[in-house]
Amino acid sequence: MSSIPPEDTIPEGDDLIAAEYVLGVLPAEERRVVARRIETDQAFARLVARWQQHFDPLNEQFVAEPAPGDLKNRIDHRLFGTEQPPASIPLWNSVTFWRGLAFAAFALAVFGFGRDLIQPPTTTSSPQLVASMVADGSPVRTLAVFDDQTRLLKVSLVAGDVPQDRSLELWLIAGNEAPVSLGVITSPQVTAFDLPQPVADKLRDGTTLAITVEPVGGSPSGAPTGAVVAAGTVRGI
Amino acid sequence: MTPEGISELISRVSLRDRAAFDVLYASTSAKLFGVCLRVLGNRTEAEDALQDIYVRIWNKADRFAVADTSPISWLVAIARNHCIDTLRARKPVAAELDQAVDVAEPSPNPEQSAVTRGEAQRLHDCLDQLEAVRAAAVRGAYLNGDSYEALANRYSVPLNTMRTWLRRSLMKLKECLEG
Numbered sequence: 001m002s003s004i005p006p007e008d009t010i011p012e013g014d015d016l017i018a019a020e021y022v023l024g025v026l027p028a029e030e031r032r033v034v035a036r037r038i039e040t041d042q043a044f045a046r047l048v049a050r051w052q053q054h055f056d057p058l059n060e061q062f063v064a065e066p067a068p069g070d071l072k073n074r075i076d077h078r079l080f081g082t083e084q085p086p087a088s089i090p091l092w093n094s095v096t097f098w099r100g101l102a103f104a105a106f107a108l109a110v111f112g113f114g115r116d117l118i119q120p121p122t123t124t125s126s127p128q129l130v131a132s133m134v135a136d137g138s139p140v141r142t143l144a145v146f147d148d149q150t151r152l153l154k155v156s157l158v159a160g161d162v163p164q165d166r167s168l169e170l171w172l173i174a175g176n177e178a179p180v181s182l183g184v185i186t187s188p189q190v191t192a193f194d195l196p197q198p199v200a201d202k203l204r205d206g207t208t209l210a211i212t213v214e215p216v217g218g219s220p221s222g223a224p225t226g227a228v229v230a231a232g233t234v235r236g237i
Numbered sequence: 238m239t240p241e242g243i244s245e246l247i248s249r250v251s252l253r254d255r256a257a258f259d260v261l262y263a264s265t266s267a268k269l270f271g272v273c274l275r276v277l278g279n280r281t282e283a284e285d286a287l288q289d290i291y292v293r294i295w296n297k298a299d300r301f302a303v304a305d306t307s308p309i310s311w312l313v314a315i316a317r318n319h320c321i322d323t324l325r326a327r328k329p330v331a332a333e334l335d336q337a338v339d340v341a342e343p344s345p346n347p348e349q350s351a352v353t354r355g356e357a358q359r360l361h362d363c364l365d366q367l368e369a370v371r372a373a374a375v376r377g378a379y380l381n382g383d384s385y386e387a388l389a390n391r392y393s394v395p396l397n398t399m400r401t402w403l404r405r406s407l408m409k410l411k412e413c414l415e416g
Contacts, residue, residue, distance in 0.1 A: 009401070010397065010400055010401045010404060011401070011404045011405060011408055015411070016404050016407060016408070019404075019407045019411070020403075020404075020407075022379075023375065023378045023379055023403075023407075024317065024318075024321040024378055024379065024382050024383075024384075025378045025383065025384055025385045025388065025403065026325075026384070026385070027325060027384060027385070027386065028322070028325035028326055031321070031322060031325060035318075049304070049305055049306060052306065052310065052314055053306065053310070054360065054410070054411070054414050055360070055379055056306075056307070056310045056313075056356070057356050057357035057360045057361070058360070058376065058379050058380060059309070059310060059313045060357065061380055062268065062271045062272045062275055062313065062380070063271045063275070064267035064268045064270070064271045065267055065270050065271045065274055066266075066267050066270070067266045067267065067270040067284070067287055068284060071266075071284060071287060071288060072259070072262050072266070072291075074288055075262070075288050075291045075292060078288065078292055079292055079295055080255070132256070141259065143263070156263070158259055158263060159259075
């Protein structure tokens with residue numbers, strides 16, 4: 001190839017520096033210089049972007065691995081100085097958001113349970129119910145996803161922890177009926193609740209899910225006794 | 238999650254939407270943690286890096302709008318660049334050499350789109366046109382964060398020789414990819 005110089009000379013040029021930056025082989029100081037240049041030199045930034053596109057397919061080879069459960073809290077603490085949930089969820093009506101939520105919870109479920117326990121992939125046409133549970137002033141944030149086919153309600157703790165000396169109990173509240181206990185959250189990541197058909201039937205758009213703090217093992221009376229640390233409405237997507 | 242879904246989440250994060258940030262984290266952190274583990278080679282550093290990376294994503298989300306790239310590529314690039322910078326700041330280099338073992342490469346993700354498959358195939362075909370050892374150096378650099386110094390040590394050649402043949406390999410690769 002005419003554009004490739006003889007074997008004994010180092011080929012030069014911005015395009016190769018861009019490639020080396022994307023590849024990652026440069027030493028620290030050169031990387032800093034190049035990184036600054038990307039910020040200020042648009043033509044050069046385009047060269048970098050083009051090389052990044054070329055190498056993007058290799059990204060498939062990075063094997064996903066769930067991060068430790070408390071890491072998000074640490075990030076929130078650094079960014080917001082608090083572990084409180086946001087005051088409101090302006091995304092409430094965004095279909096993309098809810099699909100993302102369902103995906104996210106499903107992804108957590110996959111990592112939480114291992115692939116063996118995951119049912120055959122649900123078809124995209126299968127209706128899914130999701131709920132995001134939060135409460136003002138509470139550190140607990142959870143996502144719940146119900147799979148109609150397996151009747152499994154998978155609840156992921158996004159933030160907050162399972163307390164040592166108490167239990168977090170999950171409740172279903174349909175309309176004006178009394179709360180029905182679905183069980184206690186046992187995992188700091190994902191807990192699956194196998195819902196009996198009569199209970200599953202009550203889980204539909206508009207049903208409320210709530211989590212309360214109860215004595216270890218759950219409320220002895222069968223009705224919630226402790227503070228609500230998270231609650232949310234079920235949505236169909 | 239679809240690329241469109243992730244793009245929307247990043248856009249909402251740039252508007253300081255914390256709920257979107259939660260979902261973005263839940264849907265992408267495992268992949269980015271995988272990047273950190275592979276490049277940095279130990280969990281403690283990978284955990285610290287992942288925190289820095291999401292802080293950066295929160296702060297830089299508005300940049301995504303002008304980046305001409307897929308959202309997951311954008312996120313992985315942030316993660317890779319951060320991890321490589323961390324590696325380069327590490328001393329001594331010996332630590333890098335120790336971990337520069339070949340990691341088994343998983344088969345390509347069956348869920349990727351036909352377009353992505355085509356691009357992936359082309360990259361792999363073009364890499365295969367390089368001498369095997371040079372293709373391995375290119376892949377190793379991208380996936381493990383090998384430096385020129387580490388590569389020169391591994392292949393027992395002077396630094397400048399390493400740089401010459403890697404640059405020549407990159408030129409051949411570009412001709413193949415864009416030709």
